[in-house]
Amino acid sequence: MNCVKFQDSLTDYIDGALDPRARAECAAHRLICGECRELYNDVRVTVQALNAIGEYAEPEGLRDRIIASTTTGEMLSCGEFDKLLERYFDGVILAPTFQTFQSHFENCFKCRRLLNGIEEAIGMLQDAKETEVDVPGSLHDRIVAATVGRGSFSWIARAQSALVNFSQRLMSPQMAVAAMIIALISLLVISRFGSVSNLTTTAEHKVESLVIQGKQKVNSTGAMARTGLQRVSYEVNLFLFSGAPSGDSAPGPPSGQNGARPTPQPQRNSDPPPDPADSTKRDKQRRRQNQGER
Amino acid sequence: MIRREQPTVGANAALIKSDGELVRRCRAGDSAAWEQVVHEYSRRVFNLAYRFTGRHESAEDLTQEVFVRVYRSLDQYDPQAGDLANWLMRLARNLVIDDYRRRCRTPTDIGDDIGDHEYHLESRHDAPDRGVERFERAKQVHAAIAKLQPDLRECVILRDIEELTYQEIVDILKIPIGTVKSRINRGRIELAKILRRMRVVETL
Secondary structure, three states, rough: OOOHHHHHHHHHHHHHOOHHHHHHHHHHHHHOHHHHHHHHHHHHHHHHHHHHOOOOOOOOOHHHHHHHHHHHHHOHHHHHHHHHHHHHHHHOOOOHHHHHHHHHHOOOOOHHHHHHHHHHHHHHHHHHOOOOOOOOOOOHHHHHHHHHHOOOOOOHHHHHHHHHHHHHHHHOOHHHHHHHHHHHHHHHHHHHOOOOOOOHHHHHHHHHHHHHHHHHHHHHHHHHHHHHHHHHHHHHHHHHHHHHHOOOOOOHHHHHHHHHHHHHHHHOOOOOOOHHHHHHHHHHHHHHHHHHHH | HHHHOOOOOOOOHHHHHHHHHHHHHOOOOOOHHHHHHHHHHEEEEEHHHHHHHHHHHHHHHHHHHHHHHHHHHHOOOOOOOOOOHHHHHHHHHHHHHHHHHHHHHHOOOOOOHHHHHHHHHHHOOOOOOOHHHHHHHHHHHHHHHOOOOOOHHHHHHHHHOOOOOOHHHHHHHHHHHHHHHHHHHHHHHHHHHHHHHHHHHHHH
16 A cells, blocks of 8 residues: 555545455555654544534624514515516505515515616616617718619619618608508408408409499480580570571571581471480480479 | 425424424414524524635625525425425525535635634634633634635535535535545545644644
């Protein structure tokens, strides 16, 4: 046995944990080697001193401190502290609860860090709200290039600036609101019509029927207008040619119109009958008017 | 939960009942019960903390921290798994060692102020049966322990002061038993050498 081996098994030797053969070897080495004998004695005394080390009385007030920090602060668990946090920031914690809340805050490192972190975050948000980000120096040029100086820019540059402008617009709160409104409307539309394609087909149907209705309306009013005009011109003609036979009072248009016809009056008289459709319509209208009067 | 366990009357029913009852009353907010626990264990926890911190204030803070954790973990105490002392001291040891290792990773002036607080502690020394000489020695041993390198120190404290078994040390430090054994051996030898240099050993 050498000194290194002796020192390695010193603890087991002192504690009596060695098997008889190893113990005998150690004992032999202890006899031969003065240095190891000294070490053995020192370690034994040291271990005895360690074993015998007394307990200090705990400092005055420590017990009270412990009790104070546990019975008030620790009555509140971290989970309960979390629940109270919101109310704390709203400023609606009642006084007795606040005491335990505060006491827990003072005693619990984790909760202290949490609350401080939240306060910091609130402060940072406030800062962020109050400060505006500077406009990048090149933005103005880019806007001008994208709007006015279109021709002078290559399409890549234009696309780039358009993309940048678009993304910047995306960032703005107005865009966010607009996007939300669009999303909401599309949601509503989808919930109403099932899908967008359904919407378009229904819209197409609506438009078609509207167009047909419009056409019908136009046709009927056109017909009405035509019959009205015909009636008016008929009346005028009647008046012109029957009421004033020599006809110098209104020679212009009728004479110009009927210049090709030497004898317009008899023809005019026979004019209304040839259109049976018109007459029936007129009859209908008269009937309608009568009905209205009745 | 604990209340349900109480009807089981065994050989050591009295002990189970007292610890279980004590903890149950603590959890119910009985301050007298909790004060009893604090009075019973504060000295042991403080001394444990002092051995690892080597500083009076740190030990005090750490003791308070340990009791706060104990208070918060009372619902985890199972009276049938062992007595309160074992449970509480095991928890305390784990917390103290966690703290110790945290401080070792971020080295400060550990042990530097042992001398500063010698007088402080001595003046609070209230055991009349303990001779001043013996107290002086204990103080010197503490100072020597503070000079040990951290990994040796924790093993020596746990083995020779706290008098834990190897297995208990393995469980707390979560290192192999071979490492524990060799650290204790090296720690003892180192400590003996330190004490010799301090000319303490001759007087022990």
